[in-house]
Each structure stands twice: as C-alpha cells, then as structure tokens.
Amino acid sequence: MEYLGLFNYWAVVVIMMSGFYIMIARHNLVKKIIGLSIFQTGIFYFFISLGKVDSGTAPIFVNQQTGEAVYSNPLPHVLILTAIVVGVATMAVGLALIVRLYESYGSIEEDDIRKIEQKDFHDDADSY
Amino acid sequence: MYSVHFPVLIVILPLIAAPLCIIARHSFAAFLIALTANSISVLLAVAVVRRVIDGSVIHYSLGGWIAPTGIEYYIDTLNGVLLLIISLLSFLALIFAKDSIQQEISKARHYLFYAGWLMCLVGLLGMVITGDAFNVFVFLEISSLSMYMLIALGKQRRQAILAAFRYLMMGSIGASFILLGIGFLYAATGTLNMLDLSERLPGVGQSRTVLVGFSFITVGLLIKTAVFPVHSWLANTYQFAPSSIAVFLAGTATKVSLYVFLRFFFHVFGQDYSFAQMLLDNILLPLVVIGFFVMSIVAVYQTDIRRVLAYSSIAQIGYIFVALIMATESGLTAGIIHMINHAFIKAALFVAAGCIAYRLGSTRIKDMSGLVVHMPWTTSAFIIAGLSLIGIPLTAGFISKWHLIAATIESGWWLIALMILLSSLIAIVYIGKIIEVFCFGSQPNSQGRAVIQEAPLSMLLPLWILIIISLYTGINADVVVSLAAQSADQLLGTMQ
Numbered sequence: 255m256e257y258l259g260l261f262n263y264w265a266v267v268v269i270m271m272s273g274f275y276i277m278i279a280r281h282n283l284v285k286k287i288i289g290l291s292i293f294q295t296g297i298f299y300f301f302i303s304l305g306k307v308d309s310g311t312a313p314i315f316v317n318q319q320t321g322e323a324v325y326s327n328p329l330p331h332v333l334i335l336t337a338i339v340v341g342v343a344t345m346a347v348g349l350a351l352i353v354r355l356y357e358s359y360g361s362i363e364e365d366d367i368r369k370i371e372q373k374d375f376h377d378d379a380d381s382y
Numbered sequence: 383m384y385s386v387h388f389p390v391l392i393v394i395l396p397l398i399a400a401p402l403c404i405i406a407r408h409s410f411a412a413f414l415i416a417l418t419a420n421s422i423s424v425l426l427a428v429a430v431v432r433r434v435i436d437g438s439v440i441h442y443s444l445g446g447w448i449a450p451t452g453i454e455y456y457i458d459t460l461n462g463v464l465l466l467i468i469s470l471l472s473f474l475a476l477i478f479a480k481d482s483i484q485q486e487i488s489k490a491r492h493y494l495f496y497a498g499w500l501m502c503l504v505g506l507l508g509m510v511i512t513g514d515a516f517n518v519f520v521f522l523e524i525s526s527l528s529m530y531m532l533i534a535l536g537k538q539r540r541q542a543i544l545a546a547f548r549y550l551m552m553g554s555i556g557a558s559f560i561l562l563g564i565g566f567l568y569a570a571t572g573t574l575n576m577l578d579l580s581e582r583l584p585g586v587g588q589s590r591t592v593l594v595g596f597s598f599i600t601v602g603l604l605i606k607t608a609v610f611p612v613h614s615w616l617a618n619t620y621q622f623a624p625s626s627i628a629v630f631l632a633g634t635a636t637k638v639s640l641y642v643f644l645r646f647f648f649h650v651f652g653q654d655y656s657f658a659q660m661l662l663d664n665i666l667l668p669l670v671v672i673g674f675f676v677m678s679i680v681a682v683y684q685t686d687i688r689r690v691l692a693y694s695s696i697a698q699i700g701y702i703f704v705a706l707i708m709a710t711e712s713g714l715t716a717g718i719i720h721m722i723n724h725a726f727i728k729a730a731l732f733v734a735a736g737c738i739a740y741r742l743g744s745t746r747i748k749d750m751s752g753l754v755v756h757m758p759w760t761t762s763a764f765i766i767a768g769l770s771l772i773g774i775p776l777t778a779g780f781i782s783k784w785h786l787i788a789a790t791i792e793s794g795w796w797l798i799a800l801m802i803l804l805s806s807l808i809a810i811v812y813i814g815k816i817i818e819v820f821c822f823g824s825q826p827n828s829q830g831r832a833v834i835q836e837a838p839l840s841m842l843l844p845l846w847i848l849i850i851i852s853l854y855t856g857i858n859a860d861v862v863v864s865l866a867a868q869s870a871d872q873l874l875g876t877m878q
Contacts, residue, residue: 274555277551277555283547286551290551290554290555293555293558294554294558297558297561297562297565300562300565301565304565304568304569330565330568333516336516336520337519337561340519340520340523340527343523343527344523344527344550344554347527347530347531347550348547348550348551348554351530351534351543351546351547351550352547354534354539354543355540355543355544355547358539358540358543359540359544367544371541371544374540374541
C-alpha cells in the first residue's frame with residue numbers, strides 16, 4: 255500500500271518521462287519544444303505536491319485564538335512560480351528560434367534540416 | 383560603510399544596465415553603458431577579493447533576511463577569485479566585441495546584443511556568488527537564455543540558429559535535472575541554503591531521496607560542463623557563435639558550471655558522501671579520460687580554427703575533472719589552477735581567432751597560410767597562447783600541467799598521468815598544425831586576396847592583456863597557486 259500513497263510521485267514520473275520521450279523520439283522541432291514543456295511541467299508538479307500537508311490550508315495567518323491551523327508549505331509554490339516564468343521564457347526563445355529556422359531551412363522537420371546541414375558542411379569541405 | 387553591499391552590487395549593476403541598453407537603442411551608447419557597468423563590477427569584485435583573500439568568508443543577507451530564511455550570498459576565496467576572473471574576462475571580451483560585431487551583426491541589433499551580454503554576465507556572476515541552491519538554478523537559466531539568443535546572432539546565420547536550438551534543448555534538460563535534484567534535496571532536508579544543506583545532509587545521507595537528488599544534479603551539471611558523452615552541443619556553439627561570444631563562452635561559461643560542481647560535491651554533499659560513498663570518481667574517471675583523449679584526437683582532424691579550439695576545450699575540461707575527482711588537496715589545487723589558467727588561455731586563443739576572422743573573413747585554417755607576415759601581433763599572440771595550451775615551460779599551461787601530473791602521481795594514478803602526457807602530445811599536433819600554416823604556409827599570389835592588415839588596436843589590446851596575464855602566471859605562479867591551494871583547503875575543510 256506504500257506505493258499507492260506515493261501516487262503523486264508516480265504521476266510526476268509518468269508526465270516527466272512522456273515529455274522526455276517526446277523530446278527524443280519526435281523529429282518535429284515544435285513537438286520537441288512541447289515535450290520539453292511537458293517535461294518541465296512534471297517537475298513543477300513534483301515541487302507543488304511536495305508542499306502539500308495533510309488537511310493543510312492556504313498559508314494565510316488569520317488569528318491565533320481560533321486554534322491550531324495546519325498550513326501547507328508555501329515555499330515550493332513560490333519556487334515554482336519562478337520556475338514557471340523560466341519555463342515560459344525558455345519556450346519563447348525556443349519557438350523564436352524555430353521561426354528563424356523555418357525561414358532559413360524551409361522546414362521544421364529535423365531530418366530535412368539535417369540534410370541541408372550536411373550539404374552546408376560538404377560545401378564548406380569542397381572549397382578546400 | 384557601503385562596502386558591506388558590494389557583493390550584491392556586483393550582480394545588480396549589470397542587471398540594471400541591461401534594460402538601460404535597450405532604452406538607449408543606440409549601438410555606441412549601449413556599448414558605453416555595458417562597458418561602464420562591467421568595469422564597475424570588476425572594481426567591486428577587486429574590493430570583494432581583497433576581503434576574502436586572507437581566507438575569511440563573507441556572508442551577505444539579501445534584504446536583511448538572515449539565512450537560512452533569506453537568500454544569502456556566500457563568498458570565500460574560490461568564488462571571490464572567480465567573480466574577479468569572470469567580470470574581467472567579460473570586460474576584455476566586451477572591448478573586443480565592439481569592433482568584432484560590426485561585421486557579424488547588423489547595427490540596428492547591437493543594443494540587443496549588449497543587453498543580452500549583460501544579462502548573461504548577471505547569470506554567471508550570480509551562479510558564482512550565491513549561497514542558495516535554488517538561486518543557482520535561476521541564475522543558470524538567466525545566463526543560458528541570454529546565451530541562446532547571443533549564439534543565434536552568429537555570422538553564418540542558419541548554422542548559428544541550429545547550434546543555438548540544439549544547445550537550448552540540451553541546456554534546458556540539464557537545468558531541469560538540476561532543478562529536480564534541488565527539489566529532492568529540499569524534500570530530504572527542508573532547506574535550500576547551501577551551508578544549511580551541508581549541515582543537514584549527513585543526517586539523511588543514507589536515504590534514497592538524497593541519492594536521487596545527487597544523481598540528477600550530477601547529470602545536469604555534466605551536461606552544462608560538456609563532459610565527454612554529453613559534449614556535443616559545445617563544438618557547434620563555439621564554431622558558429624559570434625567571435626566575441628565564443629570568447630565569452632569559452633572563458634567563463636564552462637568554468638562557472640565547474641565551480642557549481644565543486645560547490646555541490648565538495649561543499650554541499652561533502653567529499654565523503656560524493657567520493658567515498660557514491661564513488662563519483664569511479665563513474666567519472668573513464669568518461670573524462672576517454673573525453674580528453676578522444677577529443678584531442680578529434681581536434682587534430684578539424685579544418686576550422688574555432689572547431690579545433692572547441693574540441694580542445696572539451697579535452698581541457700577533461701583534465702580539470704581528472705584533477706578535481708581525485709578529491710585530494712593537491713588534486714583540487716591543480717584543478718583550480720587549471721580552471722583559472724585555461725580561462726585566460728582559451729579566451730586569448732578565441733580572441734586571436736576572432737581577430738583573424740575579422741580581417742580574413744574566414745575561420746578555415748587553410749585560408750590562413752602565411753598570415754604571420756600580415757598579422758604579426760595576432761599570430762604571435764596565438765602562438766604564445768597555443769604553446770601555453772600545450773604546456774611549454776614559462777607559460778601558464780606548464781604550471782597547470784605540472785601540478786596536474788604531480789597530483790595524479792601523488793594519488794598513484796600512473797596510467798592517468800601517462801594518458802595526460804600522451805594527450806598533451808596530441809595538443810602539439812593540433813596547435814602545431816595551425817602554427818605551421820601561419821608561419822610556413824605558401825603565400826597565396828597577390829591576386830588571390832586583398833592585402834590583409836593587422837587587427838585594430840581595440841582587438842589587439844584585450845588579446846595582449848590576456849597573453850601578458852597568462853605569461854605572468856607562467857613565470858611567477860605564486861599568486862595563482864596560493865589562491866588555488868587556499869580554495870582547496872576551504873572546500874575540503876567545510877566537511878570536517
């Protein structure tokens with residue numbers, strides 16, 4: 255039963271690894287970026303679920319007299335806010351680069367780009 | 383009395399200057415802003431180094447929040463010296479960049495180039511100065527994101543963008559792994575402050591959580607440092623990035639990742655955990671030995687000068703790693719010496735390659751025949767730096783190789799010492815090949831190309847400053863060696 259109690263980590267592993275698999279297996283550059291994004295989202299889930307405390311509420315200090323409140327840990331959430339911003343920036347830079355790649359190679363399929371890259375390389379080598 | 387705030391100002395000033403560059407929207411104004419901010423950072427770094435040079439440690443609490451609640455900047459000898467080296471190299475590379483980018487980037491985009499440069503500098507300085515594990519990730523991403531943009535500005539546009547994109551994929555995986563590893567450490571200890579982590583980790587060291595965190599951080603850092611099996615992003619990046627960015631990257635970026643490696647595995651985890659328990663040396667040793675040996679051979683067969691230097695960089699990172707993973711005091715000292723020396727040597731080599739590219743319009747070695755007649759200052763600087771890379775006596779490279787081999791023999795790794803010597807012999811081949819083309823290559827007939835002039839003073843000046851620094855360390859190595867020894871002491875001492 256211990257394994258069921260850790261279901262959040264199982265979910266994280268599945269999400270992360272599907273993202274990672276997409277990055278490696280797909281040859282379309284946009285899909286690679288999507289995979290990267292899913293991969294990072296898995297990490298975000300990991301952090302967020304770390305902060306959960308059983309029957310904990312939002313960490314807002316109300317009143318000491320009302321009894322002992324149990325709070326969730328807000329720190330992982332704050333960290334992930336930063337990491338989400340970083341993730342969005344990474345995706346923006348990646349997509350911007352893909353636009354430029356499409357303009358100069360005429361394709362966003364890695365196989366096509368690789369062929370043109372090989373040709374560039376041989377053109378360079380021919381001039382020797 | 384303001385000197386208390388120097389540590390944070392080193393990072394904040396370039397951060398403020400970056401948007402100012404964008405507001406200025408003018409090539410030369412942006413250059414002046416960037417240069418001013420960078421030179422103030424250098425001066426502040428000098429002031430900070432003067433305070434930590436006696437072995438004392440600076441703790442700076444951001445916003446007055448005392449660690450471990452708040453974020454802390456932690457400066458000891460090692461990162462104090464690195465702060466100075468990074469800001470100084472960035473300053474010199476920036477002077478070089480001014481003329482160098484005239485040919486590579488359209489003038490309308492110059493201000494963005496300088497803004498990106500400053501952001502990258504912020505990231506690198508921040509990674510070095512911070513004492514907070516999560517902060518390392520944030521600064522790592524700041525520097526990487528601006529680096530992707532800067533690389534994509536390269537002259538051969540489409541190859542540069544492709545190199546940037548591949549670096550983005552690899553770099554993001556590396557950074558995400560580091561983030562995940564830090565998450566596991568936080569789950570195990572409930573703290574992100576490095577000092578606090580190093581105190582609490584021994585208590586939970588046996589748990590699987592720490593083990594997983596350790597593995598993720600290791601893999602992430604190996605990607606960022608371009609260690610052998612995950613090095614592929616580096617060669618294309620160095621070849622196709624703008625010359626000035628190649629200088630900046632080669633001198634600083636991988637060194638900063640190496641520093642983070644040192645900080646995590648010696649300071650946060652402690653060498654007992656990293657090496658005695660996790661056997662990190664046994665895992666890494668085959669990789670780095672194959673790395674420096676194979677990459678040296680690969681460098682011999684390259685036809686592009688910057689690609690030769692890139693593969694040589696991967697090989698040099700291998701040497702540094704060999705020294706570091708011995709985890710002895712002399713090994714650490716040797717590794718840190720080589721880190722410092724290699725930063726200056728490789729930056730000088732890339733500046734020289736950039737000067738040649740500026741005048742010649744090509745980075746192919748074959749086009750450079752007989753160049754010593756036309757560009758005596760540049761080529762002689764390249765030759766001196768090249769000899770230093772090989773490790774000829776009276777150069778900085780000799781000092782680092784000497785310590786490196788002495789340390790390997792002290793640890794009883796005779797075979798490794800032999801491999802290092804053999805691989806240095808290969809370095810003679812790939813550097814010698816270029817020198818031969820420079821000096822003895824047949825002069826193309828005068829119709830073949832226009833008369834080539836010596837590089838402008840603004841490029842020669844940073845080049846020769848780098849050469850003089852590296853020659854000085856070669857003749858009088860006391861400063862570097864004593865600083866490295868003190869850093870090694872501090873790194874090993876923190877775990878006791």
